[in-house]
Amino acid sequence: MTTTGREPIVETSWLAEHLSAPDLAVLDASWHLPAMNRDGRREFLAEHIPSAQFFDIDELSDETSDLPHMLPSTVKFASRMKEMGIGDGVRVVIYDSTGIYSAARAWWSLRAMGHNDVAVLNGGLPKWKDEGRPIEDGPARKRARMHFTPRFNAALVADLYDMKGYVRAGNSQIIDARPAARFRGEEAEPRPGLRRGHMPGARNLPYTELINPDGTLKSASEIQEAFAQAGVEPQGAMVTTCGSSVTASILALALAAIGQPDVGVYDGSWAEWGQNNGLPVADGS
Numbered sequence: 001m002t003t004t005g006r007e008p009i010v011e012t013s014w015l016a017e018h019l020s021a022p023d024l025a026v027l028d029a030s031w032h033l034p035a036m037n038r039d040g041r042r043e044f045l046a047e048h049i050p051s052a053q054f055f056d057i058d059e060l061s062d063e064t065s066d067l068p069h070m071l072p073s074t075v076k077f078a079s080r081m082k083e084m085g086i087g088d089g090v091r092v093v094i095y096d097s098t099g100i101y102s103a104a105r106a107w108w109s110l111r112a113m114g115h116n117d118v119a120v121l122n123g124g125l126p127k128w129k130d131e132g133r134p135i136e137d138g139p140a141r142k143r144a145r146m147h148f149t150p151r152f153n154a155a156l157v158a159d160l161y162d163m164k165g166y167v168r169a170g171n172s173q174i175i176d177a178r179p180a181a182r183f184r185g186e187e188a189e190p191r192p193g194l195r196r197g198h199m200p201g202a203r204n205l206p207y208t209e210l211i212n213p214d215g216t217l218k219s220a221s222e223i224q225e226a227f228a229q230a231g232v233e234p235q236g237a238m239v240t241t242c243g244s245s246v247t248a249s250i251l252a253l254a255l256a257a258i259g260q261p262d263v264g265v266y267d268g269s270w271a272e273w274g275q276n277n278g279l280p281v282a283d284g285s
Helices: 012-018 040-046 074-083 103-112 124-129 160-169 180-184 218-228 246-257 267-272
Strands: 024-028 090-093 116-119 171-177 238-241 264-265
Touching: 024 116, 074 103, 090 103, 090 171, 090 246, 103 116, 103 246, 116 124, 160 171, 160 238, 160 264, 171 246, 218 246, 238 246, 246 264
Parallel strands: 024 090, 090 116, 171 238, 238 264
Antiparallel strands: none
């Protein structure tokens, strides 16, 4: 996809050209499901894009919640951004070690906190390395602390109360990014103790349908076709969900890439709805 530094996706060539810009910050937001036995921070220390800081999705979360990596308070988020040298007026580019995966969650988090000058690196670290671009190892370089002003954007964040209303009224398209077998209730959830199935009325668009084999985001026409095939009207009201809001953020990123930047993400996702809490669950397609 053709991009500039102000769009939700930037290309590796753009980042390489602007990597030394003083108003640019690069974040490695690599994260993996526990079953994969991978450690994003340890992998960051082994190799990362020069000048990158590590964005720890699990640490930068609400420590008072039992749910995985829920958005933290604005105070905690602002504090961590200041520590990483990310402040007002700084352009942020985020990548991960998969291609486009957990970087989308960090992208959404920054936007939810009011920092809109943020983009995801198309193809992430794998594409950067495949092109022979420089990497470094060791701890992140220290950036000067900067003032970060959080401006929470509630329109981008759906909570349990919101989702109950959407399910009851049927007035918003709920788009579930999980694999089809999990959506239909044919396969168990990776997190123990969760029910199988999906929210009544939800539509299924596995996030993998939006990603090319090389880890880059599909073209605008392919994204539009994928949403259409899932029965989604991109001009209508939408909210995305998944297992724990990571891949739901990929759907939101893809929608932003085709001109729909203000789609809400259900932060708790199935990790919250799927508990044995009496909330309605559907199965099948």
